[in-house]
Amino acid sequence: MARLCEQVSPLLDDAGREAAAAVRAGLAEPLRLAVVGRVKAGKSTLVNALVGRRIAPTAAGECTRVVTWYRYGAPERAELHLRDGTRQELPLVDGRLPESLGVPDADVARIVVHLQAGALREHTVIDTPGLATLTAANEAATREAVLGAGDPAAGSSDAGQADAVLFVFREAERQDEVEFLRQFRAATGELAASAVNAVGVLSQADLFDGAGMDPFDAAEGQAARLAAARVADVSAVVAVSGLLAETARTGRIREQDARVLAAAADVPEQRLRLRHRMPLPDGVDQAALERLYPVLGNYGVHRGRERAGAGAHRLVGWLESVSGMARVEELLRRSLLSRAHALKAMRALTVLTRSAQRAGAEAALALIEEARLDPALHPVRELRALRLLVAEAPASPLRAALEQVSADTTDTARLGLPHEATPDEIAGAARQRAAAAQSQSAFALMPAEVEAGRVLARSYQLIARRARP
Ligand SMILES: Nc1nc2c(ncn2[C@@H]2O[C@H](COP(=O)(O)OP(=O)(O)OP(=O)(O)O)[C@@H](O)[C@H]2O)c(=O)[nH]1
Ligand SMILES: [Mg+2]
Known part of the structure; x- marks a missing residue:
């Protein structure tokens, strides 16, 4: 690129x-x-x-x-x-x-x-x-x-x-x-x-x-x-x-806050909801508790009380895990x-193509077309094929394979082979998959599947070639 x-x-x-x-x-x-x-x-x-x-x-x-x-x-x-x-x-x-x-x-x-x-x-x-x-x-x-x-x-x-x-x-x-x-x-x-x-x-x-x-x-x-x-x-x-995660990760909960929450542990939730109309029992620092509502939300305050007794550290750990x-x-x-690499290349190609079209630069468009066929940019073709496939035939059996080959990973992982597979094993498996993908493409009915099979076959051929140049 x-x-x-x-x-x-x-x-x-x-x-x-x-x-x-x-x-x-x-x-x-x-x-x-x-x-x-x-x-x-x-x-x-x-x-x-x-x-x-x-x-x-x-x-x-x-x-x-x-x-x-x-x-x-x-x-x-x-x-x-x-x-x-x-x-x-x-x-x-x-x-x-x-x-x-x-x-x-x-x-x-x-x-x-x-x-x-x-x-x-x-x-x-x-x-x-x-x-x-x-x-x-x-x-x-x-x-x-x-x-x-x-x-x-x-x-x-x-x-x-x-x-x-x-x-x-x-x-x-x-x-x-x-x-x-x-x-x-x-x-x-x-x-x-x-x-x-x-x-x-x-x-x-x-x-x-x-x-x-x-x-x-x-x-x-x-x-x-x-x-x-x-x-x-x-x-x-x-x-x-996001709120609970932000609170957990940005140091907003101190020991003092955990103590305030713990002191309110036995107050019925209903009573807390009515706190503006009815003062809370003695021993609860109502003003300090009030300040925790925007930080923890109702859920964090109410459910956090029982965790707060074990201290701020435990409370924060709970917030982080429950936040999702x-x-x-x-x-x-x-x-x-x-x-990431293919996504960056995909955007880059699109921006270049648009710029060339806008400028009416035919020579530039020709260069871009040529580059699209370069094996180095094959990952972009994989993503385009995957996008089309998911949009038009999300249940296609080709989808999982295309997702697997398009990830930034190793060729053994792309093939699902053990890490220590030899170049011959890699090349052999890849050729086999290429042939299978080709025939899936030939028999597919949906255009998205035809394209996916073709792209996948090429992905496997490139893997084979990398293993045994
Ligand atoms: N309870 C709760 N409140 C949240 C959560 N995420 C955001 N809020 C609150 O929702 C309000 C809006 O949050 P922002 O993060 O500013 O939302 P935004 O989408 O960036 O808003 P704009 O920039 O105005 O479009 C704030 O008062 C947040 O505290 C959440 O996960 N739980
Ligand atoms: Mg915003």
């Missing part, structure tokens, strides 16, 4: 050259993950939990107004990238982004925050303003910055910034989520979220109305239904409480980080 960027760049116009340079620079960076969803879905809270810092502002009202990147870097700092191309330092306030940026929001293309947070070595996280928000400008900015639906005529070289998407769905909106995804897809076109580059979470699981059930169990059931209904848009959906955040990270690893 890097070589292709260099070859194509001189054949493009100014905006295209800029886009090619940006794409080239991005190849060496961690995967860029955009966190997308409706206003107040809990995106920024989740970002804080992912990063392990309370850096992004969160609030009950519409809060994130500017697309904000969190990337690994030292010294820790925040910068405004203004639309006129200049940059300005943005001082942090108590380690958090300030409420006011000092310039009109509309002048800011994005905020870039550099942090030395371990999680950011693996992926850059892009927090976005909520879609379907009060202000149309927010929504346009998000679409533009996330997946390149920006208007190229308006000089948007920002197009297509994210390699992968984390959708944040919220219980209250669940009726609308299908429509939301449809609109999102329409707005983002070829770079749209799909089963290969997007995963979902059902947020605020602690608030779920489980009708007597544990809210997390109820949320998990709903998450599974959402995933089944949207197989083409996200590879999976898991339930999570570890499962979100596992999903990110399994579905997105495991194919």
Whole structure:
């Protein structure tokens, strides 16, 4: 891809050259993950939990107004990238982004925050303003910055910034989520979220109305239904409480807090709910307890009381495990980080192709077409085939094999062979699979399966060739 960027760049116009340079620079960076969803879905809270810092502002009202990147870097700092191309330092306030940026929001293309947070070595996280928000400008900015639906005529070289998407769905909106995804897809076109580059979470699981059930169990059931209904848009959906994870991971619970909770352990839950009308029993520090509600939510306060007796450490451990955040990270690893190289190349190819088309650069398009056939870019073909297959024939037997070969792993793992398999064994198994995939392709009825079989056969041939050049 890097070589292709260099070859194509001189054949493009100014905006295209800029886009090619940006794409080239991005190849060496961690995967860029955009966190997308409706206003107040809990995106920024989740970002804080992912990063392990309370850096992004969160609030009950519409809060994130500017697309904000969190990337690994030292010294820790925040910068405004203004639309006129200049940059300005943005001082942090108590380690958090300030409420006011000092310039009109509309002048800011994005905020870039550099942090030395371990999680950011693996992926850059892009927090976005909520879609379907009060202000149309927010929504346009998000679409533009996330997946390149920006208007190229308006000089948007920002197009297509994210390699992968984390959708944040919220219980209250669940009726609308299908429509939301449809609109999102329409707005983002070829770079749209799909089963290969997007995963979902059902947020605020602690608030779920489980009708007597544990809210997390109820949320998990709903998450599974959402995933089944949207197989083409996200590879999976898991339930999570961003708030509990953020609280657990950012040192917000001290010994003193655990003592306050433990002191209220025997107060009936009903009584706690009525605390504004009826004072709590002696021995409960009502003011201190009140301060814990925004930090832990009703669920965390009420269910946390019984764990608090064993101290803050145990309480925090419980918050972390009940939050579901570890499962979100596992999903990110399994579905997105495991194919980071191909996802980055896929976005890069799309951006280059668009730039070449816009500039009417036939020679550049020819180079890109040639590159698509290069074995080095075969992983991109695998992802495209997988995307199509999941959208059109999700139950196809070819799917699992295609998922397996398209992961960033070793050829033995791709074939499911033991680690110590010899080159001859690898080549032999790969040739056999190639022949099988070819015949599956020949007998398939759905176009998506025909293509999947073809791509898979080629994947196995390439593995065979790598083992025995
Ligand atoms: N109980 C509970 N509250 C949450 C959770 N996640 C977020 N919240 C609360 O919901 C409100 C909105 O959270 P944010 O993280 O700011 O949501 P957002 O999607 O970034 O909002 P915008 O940037 O305005 O689109 C805040 O008051 C959070 O404390 C959660 O998992 N559980
Ligand atoms: Mg936000």
